[in-house]
Amino acid sequence: MTGVEAAAETSVPKIEIVGLSRAFGKKGSKEKFYAIQDFNLSIRQGEFVTVVGPSGCGKSTLLDLLVGLSKPDGGSILVDGKAITGPALDRGIVLQGYALFPWRTVRKNIEFGLEIKGVKRGERAELVRHYVKLVELEGFENHYPYELSGGMQQRVAIARALAYDPEVLLMDEPFAAVDAQTRETMQDELLSIWEKTGKTVVFVTHSIEEAVGLADRVAVMSKNPGRVKAVIDVGLPRPRRVSDVRNTIDFNVITSRVWELLQNKEPLPEREIPQTNVEEAIHDDAII
Template identity: 65%
Template sequence: MKKVVEKSKQESVNIKDRQYKIVIDNVRKSYNIKSQNRQKDEEFLALDNFSLKVKKGEFITVVGPSGCGKSTFLDILAGLSRPTSGKVYIDGKLITGPALDRGIILQGYALFPWRTVEKNIEFGLEIKGMTKDLKQQISKKFIDLVGLNGFENRYPHELSGGMKQRVAIARALAYDPEVLLMDEPFAAVDAQTRESLQEELLNIWEKTNKTIVFITHSIEEAVFLADRVVVMSTNPGRIKEIINIKLPRPRINAQIRTSQEFNSNRNRIWELLHGDTDKIQVEASV
């Protein structure tokens, strides 16, 4: 009888969480590392008590000190790493490894140098086994979306940093993932290009309604892009606070960055990252 009751409780929790695209439930991640004297292994705790729920179509940014576990969290969400304990779900399905329901965009572009823009974008479509005509049709759609018309037959070495990142975004979107995971994708470009890419990303997001989790070191970038900003504490990585961003959309850098709301959010996040408070938000909720 007890097992039946426990099962019933578990099912009710799952039903409650179905409104969310992503559910991260009490994730902990640790590594065994050599001690300084190298006589025995020590546990390094990268993430602890990490819980977060993300709605479908929501844009979440994550900021925190260097080494706080931001990329570790994204690797777990991508299925590239498994948590030591805790669980991560997308659409109610437990993540056990990489899958095509998630697109990943990294700082280093990760384009194939021997492939043209068009062929780079078609890579995920080839894995899906699509026909040549369908691949070209989808590739053209996303080349248009990221503004690379006329560059279809160029190779990565013939493109600027901003163009390479547009190709990476188009490639990730082309095979239609449910969730887009972005790990400091604009960190390698100049400030002006970065602001332009931020606006283009928001334009793409508004057209595609993808769920985005975006890692960044830039407080300004985090505030400008997000519906909510997740602020992490230093090791072990925990959620310190979640800031709801109520800036109107669509957003344009020149208009938003001078607003009182933008600066208020930026200052609050700066205080959280640089303050001495030890208060930890144990469970993040909407």
């Protein structure tokens, strides 16, 4: 256990999800369908946690609950020890398919949350400048979303979620809609933004590679009802680039373990992660 982890163990977790459940009524019957049942997960301050699971396992339902857009039927979500009561600016979300306001320019999109927060005009301009620079979109401030590529739109969405300075960044399959190359670039950019800002990130995805490549820990979900099957420590070194670690043995061992968990009902006995070649791979460009 590293020093950071030991310190985190003793303090209050950033997000504590305990016994969470969310049910939906089935059409034409009194039976209830549990999208999420008895979901437990604890996330530390500044941690990057990915949630991976098959489609329909309740990932989006989980995020809706975390955002506060819907209310749980049981259990609770604590942020900094306090139960959440609804959407608030301490949690920012990046939605699937960007969800940019098409009638607003890049600048005005980023300003949306700031307007709600009541930030003054001059200060807004300052923040926009900062976040536009962070996501490398300088010169596109006055463009409309339709004038941007998918990757650029995604960056606007990230800037918009970061601009009002939430402590937690929730991401709902944000790179699902962009092409493979752009996705890889975006993953590395996200990691670098995360390293710069130190936000706590909860990232939902159905891609195992993405989940392992980005995360400190991967929460593997099962389906019907959606709950955490296992949490895997990734332990790949930081600062990290997904493109660097992708071909290492450690990465492959972890991804195949996640894969096994998703495939089988019972988790297999744990195997040791060799932790051999990652450092070399990153620092000496010795890709296997």
